[in-house]
Amino acid sequence: MKIGVIADDFTGASDIALALAEGGMAVSQFIGVPDAAADPALDAGVVALKSRTAPAAEAIADSLAACEWLLGQGCEQIIFKVCSTFDSTPQGNIGPVLDALADRLGAQGVTTCPAFPENGRSVYMGHLFVGDVPLNESGMQNHPLTPMTDSDLRRVLAAQSSHPVGHVPVATVMDGAAAIRAALPREGHAIVDAIRDADLVEIGRAAKGAALLCGASGIALGLPANFGHRPAAPAWEPVRGPGVVLSGSCSRATRAQVARYRTIAPHREVTAAQAVRGEVTAEELADWALAQDVPPLVYSSADPEVVKAAQETFGKGVAAQAIERLFSDLAAALAARGATRIVVAGGETSGAAVQGVRAKTLRIGMRLAAGVPAVRVEGERPLAMALKSGNFGGPDFFAEALALLAGEA
Template sequence: MKPQIAIIADDLTGAGDSAVQFVRCGWETQLYVGGSEDAFALGDMQAEVVSVNSNSRAMSPQAAAEAVAREMQTFRKHDVRHVFKKVDSTLRGAFAAEIEAARSQWHENAIAVVCPAYPDTGRTVEQGVLLVNGVPVTETSAGTDPVTPVTESSVPALLDCKLISPQYDDTPASLAEKIGESGSIVVVDARSDADLKRLAQAIVLLGERALPVGAGGLAMAMAAAWAGSHISGEIVLAVVTSQHSATRAQVAALQKQGATVLTPEPEALADDSVWQQWQRDQLAGQTLVQGSNSVLVVLAPVAQQPGLSSAVVALRLGQFALEVVRTGQVRGLIATGGDGAEQVMSALQATGIRLIDEVSGGVPLGTLIGGEYAGMPIVTKAGGFGAENVLIQAAETLRERKFK
């Protein structure tokens, strides 16, 4: 197996904390103690993502640049599609020299997109200044590091490059346009995981010429963004048969995030000819074409109809799920309510689920076994279970994880 993505870190722990972000997003990942030449020479590489250590943290700028250049040359020789350059989240080491060496070896028109923010550990980049829990990095212990003391908190000043401070209304596309017009190295502010997610999506839009440079925060966002770019289909389809108030609140939260919710009338569900026409109307309309990252929820009605059992409702919604999947637009499924989950799997002729992980406690994630749609990702959830945002988390997982 040829690796698609390479991570080049300046020390072993950095190589590890970035690599694990890709594991969490479903990438087959291997971490090597040494460099890329050693990794390929061992002949046991069975990974989509390879993380290596240039061991250059304490080197002089020239030596560090040469070490990083060697790693980049090896990965270019082996046709790696993407490189993530891991740097220290407190700017230690030969920061500028390593970034320029990586950029110059990547592509002729490469852009190094730099953001060492890692909000989960208190690192943010605001107006170009790296803050650690709100304090400029030079005023922390990194400023007095005995081996590689940090003397500058402004990342653009360190790199002599432009800064982009994204605006609230910036989209990944508009941010990508700004980055593309800002020179060969650009620093981008980020205060939150949402900022990093938007930046990662912009980097994907820039294509292979973009070289993301950062710490574990950007690594996590890139792992999800690159995974999402490998998934076919645009729609996450949720089938909800549960009448539990917890599930209804979860659907409402998902709808507030922009999901489309379809609730067929009981009269349509009770009559076969009316039901068939309802399905045709939905499939012929624009409901299923909401663009990238859309979520479609098919929700059982609360109202009752004489002679309409919950089993028939689940059967109908399972049938409609199959018709939606047949459009080729579905990238993953969510099934809430045991009867609905069973009918969705029956309609798709799936015989089981290969379990992979949990979206959250008690909400399993897997891929379908058997049938024409074997391998399609699916999340199942009991009706009265989970926090209010659990369906939002499930949809994000299906969009941002790589599946076999």
């Protein structure tokens, strides 16, 4: 391997895997740290962790273990993949994990850039924008686990990190790779502006030979070329058969997608109270889902006010854990009963679903939407999945993804 990625959630892992695959690299996504060597034919490996909201000490330990495994596969460059909305709290986990990786690799002036212009994320003067609004006005301020109340990434990262945090402005980035390299600080981390894909390509060129980078999937746009690769469309073999949509994201985009898909498909909502009290079971939901003529939707994507009320009633972590556990069991039950296409919305929900089907390696396929690839679970039976970050995809994403997985669009 040439590039190794440590992703702090499962949707982010498939997101950056797609960017590397479209850059012409042979890529696999691993669920957790593998216990065996990877295929030597791989150019890049992405280790997907559920470390975004884990206790900081656990996130650091898991990330360092992933780093050691990737280095053992020959990786020359490590990327710490975080969300394009920089999801974290004042305690971390981006800062603590980035510090630990930088210390392990002896990296200084670490480029940190979550920009992803194709999905409306840009970094300007150190501030993260979603579309034309600052991060803290984008809806992310209401995230149930990692509310983002400050758009200034310099302040956000400095609050979490023991290392100094610098900044490379967009005017310097537009001057090209040499200017970027010259502007990176000699110590700590650097928030690097990017408002266009072209900026990310130059950031990638500037990162040639760097031991460590941090960012969203856009950080990978310019990296494959550093290793002699050229863009190519990943192959995909269609998977037909029963399909189901699972949604646990409460983002604005996902709630709009849920509302749209409900107009054309059978649907069941699972409330936090039902999940906590055990009033609905995975087996019951799986039986109902696979009895439908149209791929159905099972969702727990409530408005922020409803989520807040559930947290106040049951405790912040209790409701989320109950819903994740239910979706994990549901994914397992669906796969056991013959489902072959599972579309999942939400990072935590995707992690739960992938663990539920006991996936160890995902083969990266074609693009379903910006930042969302088709993935095939390696195993005896065909199982295709789409793992979507909450804010990604257009209004008709669920129907479109199911059709594309089956080769019907």
